[in-house]
Amino acid sequence: MSQIDLDKFSRYSKPGPRYTSYPTALEFSDAFDYDAYLNYLESGTNQLSIYIHLPFCRSACYFCGCNVVYTSKADKLSRYVEYLKKEIDILASHLDTSREVIQFHFGGGTPTYYQAFELDEIIRYVKQAFPNWSDDAEVSVEIDPRYFNEEQMLVFQKHGFNRISFGVQDFDPKVQETIHRIQPYDETKAAVDLARRYGIESINMDLIYGLPYQTLESFKKTLELAWTIEPDRLAVFNYAHVPWMKKTMRKFDETTIPSPATKLQIFQHTIDFLTGHGYKMVGMDHFAKPEDELFAAIAKGELHRNFQGYTTKGGANLIGIGLTSIGEGERYYAQNTKDMKAYEAAIDAGRLPFERGVDLNDDDVLRKAVIMELMANFAIDIKRVEKEHGIDFKAYFADALEALQEFVDGDLVTITDEKITVSPTGTLLIRNIAMPFDAYMQKYAGSKKSFSKTV
Ligand SMILES: C[S@@+](CC[C@H](N)C(=O)[O-])C[C@H]1O[C@@H](n2cnc3c(N)ncnc32)[C@H](O)[C@@H]1O
Ligand code: SF4
Secondary structure (H helix, E strand, O other): OOOOOOOHHHHOEEEEOOOOOOOOHHOOOOOOOHHHHHHHHHHHOOOEEEEEEEEOOOOOOOOOOOOOEOOOOOHHHHHHHHHHHHHHHHHHHHOOOOOOOEEEEEEEEEEEEEEHHHHHHHHHHHHHHHOOEEEEEEEEEEOOOOOOOHHHHHHHHHHOOHHHEEEOOOOOOOHHOOOOOOOOHHHHHHHHHHHHHHHOOOOEEEEEOOOOOHHHHHHHHHHHHHHHHHHOEEEEEEOOOOOOOOOOHOOOOOHHOHHHHHHHHHHHHHHHHHHOOOOOOOOOOOEEEEHHHHHHHHHHHHHHOOEEEOOOOOOOOOEEOOOOOOEEEEEEEEEEEOHHHHHHHHHHHHOOOOOEEEEOOOOHHHHHHHHHHHHOOOOOEHHHHHHHOOOOOOHHOOOHHHHHHHHHOOOOOEEOOOOOOOOOOOOHHHHHHHHHHHOOOOOOOOOOOOOOOOO
């Protein structure tokens, strides 16, 4: 990648969505009600992707933006398993359980804060309720290397898990101390080795840039150490700093967060380093070995973006189970409550713990397709969008195209009659480039407390 003009790019640093969904979670509301959600569940015929949220963590990592419940009480964890089972029963009564399961994911929190027998119990329960698992289902779990043992790995192996994502974030001791997550290199290496010994072929590692005390030099070392472990995929996330939403983010001194210019330098180095060491970039913040199936999907225009990042499995309906989990169909998003008491009360009353969501109108469906294509493939096939949605692209998106002109002038985007293409340097600003296509953005213009910064 050519050298970027850091000052020029820093000016693009403004609040913007990460587009794991469109419309974004800020548009979820109770206007989409329980009956509408049930209706979608009951009439659905697509394959299923099941997500189970296990929200508990032993202690807080100060940077964490996930939906987490901190506890040291084992009975809280086991009580939640009982509720999960009841939620699964209620779900199973509202949808065709013979639909094929092509994806299963345990997310968190820290799924491996649970003991092996509890994880086994949950998976067996899901498999009993939804018995039709595809032979090549993608079965995955997020693992914190600080909480991972062989017994748990045996359970994952027994149930056919084939992907594991390890949270690392940064190897630098000063950064680790500041974010309240001490995780020595050897601990991470041992966790990955354990997974590999049990035949896990796809290992992902999460890193974050933009954390307190990170410098270009310190992150260079983190990347070198990460590389010695040779993960099959690497996610290098831009730190989303939203202290007005997450109190633990106020526990460190904000002024130690690297500047937008340093963050850009770090990310540019990340791209140069990883592409020079056997990886290719996928979408906004992921890297994988060239033989990864993600690239075959890109070639066919079939790479999809969802809450877990990038995937080749796009057509399935995502069913979210557990506190705060999000489900997704072609025309809706549905989110469970974030409040444990409300979660339990709903289930005790025989209802799904659904709280809010959004019913997509035709305009949302179209804009979602365009934004997700940009986020996944860094391009928009204008003719395909016109054919699939029956519109005249340039007329429909006249405003967006006008807003994109500044990126065209800066050689970051090219627009022809057939295609919108983002240049390799432009990919660093992909969230900014997607924003003109977002019909809700206007509402948040000028509001600092909506989204994290794009750069
Ligand atoms: C639910 S967490 C990870 C699983 C596991 N609990 C762990 O920490 O190893 C998923 C990932 O989200 C990323 N993440 C969490 N908070 C973030 C933030 N504020 N900005 C960017 N990425 C974040 C981290 O890289 C983390 O590994
Ligand atoms: S990063 Fe992982 S372990 Fe740390 S608080 Fe968040 S979910 Fe828990």
